[in-house]
Amino acid sequence: MPAPELIRIVSRDSPMALAQVERVRAELAALHPRTATQVVPVRTTGDKWMGDLSKVEGKGAFTKEVDAVLLAGEADLAVHCVKDVPADRPLPAGTTFAAFLERDDIRDALVHPGGLTLDQLHDGARVGTSSVRRTAQLAASHPHLNCIPFRGNANRRLAKLAAGEADALVLAVAGLQRIGRPDVISDILDPETMCPPIGAGVLALQCREDDAATIDAVSALNHPGTYREITAERMFLHVLQGHCNSPIAGYATAHRDGDLSLRACVFTPDGKTVLNAHEWAGPLDPATLGTSVAVALLRQGARELIDTIVH
Numbered sequence: 001m002p003a004p005e006l007i008r009i010v011s012r013d014s015p016m017a018l019a020q021v022e023r024v025r026a027e028l029a030a031l032h033p034r035t036a037t038q039v040v041p042v043r044t045t046g047d048k049w050m051g052d053l054s055k056v057e058g059k060g061a062f063t064k065e066v067d068a069v070l071l072a073g074e075a076d077l078a079v080h081c082v083k084d085v086p087a088d089r090p091l092p093a094g095t096t097f098a099a100f101l102e103r104d105d106i107r108d109a110l111v112h113p114g115g116l117t118l119d120q121l122h123d124g125a126r127v128g129t130s131s132v133r134r135t136a137q138l139a140a141s142h143p144h145l146n147c148i149p150f151r152g153n154a155n156r157r158l159a160k161l162a163a164g165e166a167d168a169l170v171l172a173v174a175g176l177q178r179i180g181r182p183d184v185i186s187d188i189l190d191p192e193t194m195c196p197p198i199g200a201g202v203l204a205l206q207c208r209e210d211d212a213a214t215i216d217a218v219s220a221l222n223h224p225g226t227y228r229e230i231t232a233e234r235m236f237l238h239v240l241q242g243h244c245n246s247p248i249a250g251y252a253t254a255h256r257d258g259d260l261s262l263r264a265c266v267f268t269p270d271g272k273t274v275l276n277a278h279e280w281a282g283p284l285d286p287a288t289l290g291t292s293v294a295v296a297l298l299r300q301g302a303r304e305l306i307d308t309i310v311h
Contacts, residue, residue, distance in 0.1 A: 003032040003217040010066050010075035013041035014153040019178045020203055021079050027101070027221050035217065040075045042066055067092045070206065076214045078206040082199030082230055087237035097204050098215045099222035100230050104174035104201035106251050108134065108194045110187035111161065111176075112168040117187035121145055121168060128157060128166035132269060136247035137194050138170075139271030154179055170194070174201040195249035195265050198233045202226055225254035228286045232262050235290030240266070240297065246306050250293070252286070260286060262293045266302045269309060275300045 007028065011021045018041065025037045042065045063085055070078045071094060082100070091097070110118045121127070121142070128150030129135060135147045148166060150157055154175050161169050170189070176182050207215045229252035242248045250264030260281035267274050277296040281289040294302075 001213055001216045003035045004076070004213050005034070006036045006038060007077055007214060007217065008038045008040050008075040009077045009079060010040040010042060010069045011079045012066065013043050015155055016153060016175055016179050017041075017079070017081075019180075020081070023101070023178075024077075024079050024203065024205065024221075028218065031220055032217055040069060042069055067095065067206075070095060070208060073208075076207065076211060077218060080204045080206060082202040082204045082234075083197045085199065085204065087198065087234040088241045091206070094209055095206055096209050096215070098207045098218045099205040099220075100226045101203045101205070101221060102223035103226045103229065105172075105177065106196045106200040107173045107191060108170050108189045108196065109173045109176060109185040110168055110170055110189065111158070111184045112186040113161065115186045116168070118142065118189060118193070125167040128161065128169045131170075131197075132245055132247045133197055133249050133267075134170050134194065136267035136269050136271045137249070139269075140267065140274055141193060141271075143271070154181070158184065172196075172200065191251060191263075195263070196251050198237045198248065198250055199230060200251060202230055204230075228252070228254050228260055231286035232260060232281075232290040232293075235287040236262060236264055236294045237290075239291050239294035240302060240306065242266075242306055245269075245309050247309075248306075252289070260284075260289060262289050264293050264297065266297050266305055268305060273305065275302055275305065 009021055011017045021039055028035060028037055063080060066078050069075050071092060123144045124146050126146050126148050127138060128148055130149050130151045138145055138147055150166060154171055157169055173188060176185060205218050232252040233250060236250060240248060247267035247269055252260060252262040254260050263278040265274060265276050275297050277293045279289060279293050
């Protein structure tokens, strides 16, 4: 099937989101040099609202308006960070993921103006983050630190840090790389210290199910290893039915020998209870692996833990 002459790409209008779109445009240009692309930026509820995300549909606040533009036929392709796409419910009816780009760095980073590492922060240091996942893990590993709410895109958070509203920030390595600011990283946190969110470092390309031409054009951008990892991770999150205030973390790894592993954790918000599971797929398909890890955590009490958290 010939590639379309024009593919309209809808995305959030934040600097990071638009940088992500440029990656997609470059990869599409290399694959289909005769296909033009046009960006359709939208401001989402999640970008406008600086309060608790649970009050505005949780993670869906970052995707609702993008999905609406795609479904209305005003764009042909949506670019999402997988970590922002809810997994406790299906994709909007009539849409599908056509590709997952090769995964970027999954780790989190500390940003400290003086170049300190996480272990060097003083007692009571204010660490800016609105992530319940990060807050719970820092409470468990570094209880002497003081996590304070910090919303906004990465550039805005860096500006708040420069203005002295916090002593340090925790941000995604991939995000800082995408906006061209890896220079601000003072410490990269190992996944054993700060387990990443489901879908970390992955961009998803979403199309309308009936748009065969666009699906065909972008499907070649799919990275098989990343696809297997995300399939396992999202099935894990779907089975757990976690909400936006659930401190859930995990990541799958597609190994060179073809094996697939998934490590995942569920925390109480104060970090005092940590449930862990780590399994290898062996003969299991990715979705079955995700289900198996979720069941292992449910057997440890994850359901009761998640249900006690207000959302």
